[in-house]
Amino acid sequence: MKVAVLNFAHGHADGYLRHLHGIAGVEVGACDPEGFRQAESLAEAGSPGGTVFFGTYEEAAEWADAVVVCSENAKHREIVEVAIAAGCAVLCEKPLATNLEDARAMRHAAAAASVPLMVAFPVRFSPAFATLRERVATGALGDILGIVGTNNGKIPRDRSWFTDPALSGGGSIVDHVVHCADLIDALIPQRAVSVIATSNRILHPHVATDVETSGLVSIEYDSGIIATIDCSWSQPESASSWGGLTLEVTGTRGSVKIAPFAPHVGGYDAGGETWLPYGSDLDAAMIDEFVSAAAAGTQPQPDADVGVRTVAIMSAALESARTGSVVKL
Amino acid sequence: MVLKVGIIGAGGISHSHAPHWVTVGAEVSVYSEVGAESLANEFGLSVASSLDDLFENVDVVDICTPTTTHAAIAVAAIEAGKHVLCEKPIGRTTAQANAVADAAHKHGRQAYPAHVVRFFPEYVALKSAVERGQIGDIAVARYSRGGEGATSEWFFDDALSGGIIIDQMIHDIDQARWIAGEVVRVFARQNPPTVDGAVPRNVVAHVTLTHASGAISFIQGVWGPRGMQFRTSFDVAGTDGTLRFDSTSPAASTVDENLTSVAIESSYLPPTSAEESPYLTQIREFAAAFEGGPPPRVTIEDGVLAVAIAEAARESIARGAAVEFDADAVLGSEGALA
Numbered sequence: 001m002k003v004a005v006l007n008f009a010h011g012h013a014d015g016y017l018r019h020l021h022g023i024a025g026v027e028v029g030a031c032d033p034e035g036f037r038q039a040e041s042l043a044e045a046g047s048p049g050g051t052v053f054f055g056t057y058e059e060a061a062e063w064a065d066a067v068v069v070c071s072e073n074a075k076h077r078e079i080v081e082v083a084i085a086a087g088c089a090v091l092c093e094k095p096l097a098t099n100l101e102d103a104r105a106m107r108h109a110a111a112a113a114s115v116p117l118m119v120a121f122p123v124r125f126s127p128a129f130a131t132l133r134e135r136v137a138t139g140a141l142g143d144i145l146g147i148v149g150t151n152n153g154k155i156p157r158d159r160s161w162f163t164d165p166a167l168s169g170g171g172s173i174v175d176h177v178v179h180c181a182d183l184i185d186a187l188i189p190q191r192a193v194s195v196i197a198t199s200n201r202i203l204h205p206h207v208a209t210d211v212e213t214s215g216l217v218s219i220e221y222d223s224g225i226i227a228t229i230d231c232s233w234s235q236p237e238s239a240s241s242w243g244g245l246t247l248e249v250t251g252t253r254g255s256v257k258i259a260p261f262a263p264h265v266g267g268y269d270a271g272g273e274t275w276l277p278y279g280s281d282l283d284a285a286m287i288d289e290f291v292s293a294a295a296a297g298t299q300p301q302p303d304a305d306v307g308v309r310t311v312a313i314m315s316a317a318l319e320s321a322r323t324g325s326v327v328k329l
Numbered sequence: 330m331v332l333k334v335g336i337i338g339a340g341g342i343s344h345s346h347a348p349h350w351v352t353v354g355a356e357v358s359v360y361s362e363v364g365a366e367s368l369a370n371e372f373g374l375s376v377a378s379s380l381d382d383l384f385e386n387v388d389v390v391d392i393c394t395p396t397t398t399h400a401a402i403a404v405a406a407i408e409a410g411k412h413v414l415c416e417k418p419i420g421r422t423t424a425q426a427n428a429v430a431d432a433a434h435k436h437g438r439q440a441y442p443a444h445v446v447r448f449f450p451e452y453v454a455l456k457s458a459v460e461r462g463q464i465g466d467i468a469v470a471r472y473s474r475g476g477e478g479a480t481s482e483w484f485f486d487d488a489l490s491g492g493i494i495i496d497q498m499i500h501d502i503d504q505a506r507w508i509a510g511e512v513v514r515v516f517a518r519q520n521p522p523t524v525d526g527a528v529p530r531n532v533v534a535h536v537t538l539t540h541a542s543g544a545i546s547f548i549q550g551v552w553g554p555r556g557m558q559f560r561t562s563f564d565v566a567g568t569d570g571t572l573r574f575d576s577t578s579p580a581a582s583t584v585d586e587n588l589t590s591v592a593i594e595s596s597y598l599p600p601t602s603a604e605e606s607p608y609l610t611q612i613r614e615f616a617a618a619f620e621g622g623p624p625p626r627v628t629i630e631d632g633v634l635a636v637a638i639a640e641a642a643r644e645s646i647a648r649g650a651a652v653e654f655d656a657d658a659v660l661g662s663e664g665a666l667a
Contacts, residue, residue, distance in 0.1 A: 146533030
């Protein structure tokens with residue numbers, strides 16, 4: 001099994017590469033034509049087998065059975081289409097695309113070529129989410145009435161493309177809405193019918209001049225379930241952790257709040273407060289799922305369908321934040 | 330001189346006011362269509378035989394009746410020359426709330442809404458930190474309040490209570506204004522919807538506010554099933570930091586006691602602690618104001634605007650769209666000058 005990481009614009013790429021090296025029977029390739037990483041630093045992450053380097057996406061895709069696309073959001077479609085054309089199974093960073101048209105085209109291309117297309121939503125692999133899903137499925141919470149999601153993190157300031165709308169597609173709404181939207185999608189069979197959002201640029205005024213940094217996105221689902229997602233880049237630079245994600249589900253028989261990134265050992269070191277997270281490695285679980293599905297030729301979850309649905313919510317939120325109106329899906 | 334206070338209404342909230350008036354040394358009487366004797370016996374109050382009888386013998390009227398009666402009683406008390414403390418909301422509608430404010434201005438009496446959350450220490454800590462600039466300019470805030478639903482039937486009659494938004498979420502609507510300033514836009518959703526005036530037993534509502542500063546606030550209100558523990562939380566982010574609180578985590582004491590196999594009925598009101606009750610802190614501050622001391626931390630205009638924002642949220646639900654909000658227009662020229 002040959003798996004290549006294509007483009008290293010996204011911070012998760014290094015971790016994916018490291019984990020791929022740890023999977024028995026996987027040969028690892030990398031293609032970083034824009035030079036986000038020094039070749040030596042990529043090699044350092046490598047196993048005894050090392051990493052095979054490619055100068056172009058086409059060469060890498062020709063070599064690989066499966067690829068992980070970690071480019072800037074706006075380039076996902078172009079790179080994913082190269083990989084699909086070469087018959088590779090694809091794991092694409094989130095959001096699947098910066099607009100609905102690209103997302104649908106990617107889904108169509110994968111379906112037409114019969115190759116698996118998976119979207120990188122690692123929180124799906126959280127044990128806390130699994131137990132929440134179980135509780136909802138068994139009816140322990142009764143009928144679901146409302147959901148509040150939060151995905152707050154530090155502004156990704158070491159990666160300037162995150163705040164360049166031409167490359168990212170937008171700010172915190174693009175970066176953070178899709179994770180919670182994906183979890184809700186997996187939790188309930190209902191589909192989003194309308195979105196209204198409000199945003200501002202009060203946080204990080206000197207870092208992010210062209211995109212929103214805070215946002216509240218309200219979604220209505222087709223049975224009347226209401227959800228609100230806080231997608232703000234509101235975790236301060238001084239914080240000892242990157243941020244986190246929570247999902248609070250309220251039903252007619254109870255409520256559950258999960259915080260998959262909350263488990264940690266806390267304390268203080270010479271630099272101030274310290275935060276030692278523990279628990280499952282969600283990225284690793286996601287990569288494992290992708291690699292085994294690619295090997296078996298099956299479609300892993302989260303798939304391109306939920307990728308498209310989450311892009312639809314994200315795009316509607318951007319539009320609503322701009323116009324102030326409710327956007328119907 | 331001993332402050333003479335007349336409580337009207339002997340239902341749930343009167344039990345969180347009466348003992349504290351006694352503690353601050355007031356002479357307290359109560360008038361209620363139901364339950365006056367029992368409240369009087371429990372806290373050592375005297376019983377008034379009628380509203381007029383009560384008005385004749387007190388300086389301050391504390392209104393603890395169901396929502397729709399608040400404004401008319403408040404106006405009558407003010408016209409009788411009394412200062413007024415009124416349980417929230419001060420009116421079922423903005424018009425009613427404004428009538429109380431107008432009467433107070435016209436007759437030169439003090440009138441305050443009992444927005445008790447402004448006296449809870451965690452919210453006080455948040456407010457002071459924001460005021461001294463500890464977290465910079467507010468960008469985004471979240472507030473949540475939930476637990477098992479109210480116990481009296483009238484809460485589920487929309488005409489009487491205004492439902493979860495006017496009855497319960499008004500607390501966090503007031504907090505959101507207190508922390509991030511005036512509101513200019515309101516969006517809300519509720520599930521299940523209120524149909525034919527019947528508020529659902531189990532209900533969730535989400536309200537999003539845009540403030541004049543550009544800051545945005547989100548409020549979740551839940552009336553849950555029986556047995557759901559009451560909890561509140563906030564998470565406020567500014568340009569220089571964040572402040573958060575969750576009532577389910579920071580307990581000064583963690584106790585399991587008197588455990589039995591029978592479920593203990595949880596309380597609609599927040600759990601008590603060994604610290605001074607915020608309900609007492611609230612009564613202390615209003616008592617001092619009524620006796621000529623400094624003005625309290627909440628004004629009648631705060632009470633009017635909280636009702637008006639809650640009404641705007643209800644309008645947003647009805648229209649399925651965001652609603653623009655103009656505080657000056659709500660208060661009118663008299664209120665805006667006050």
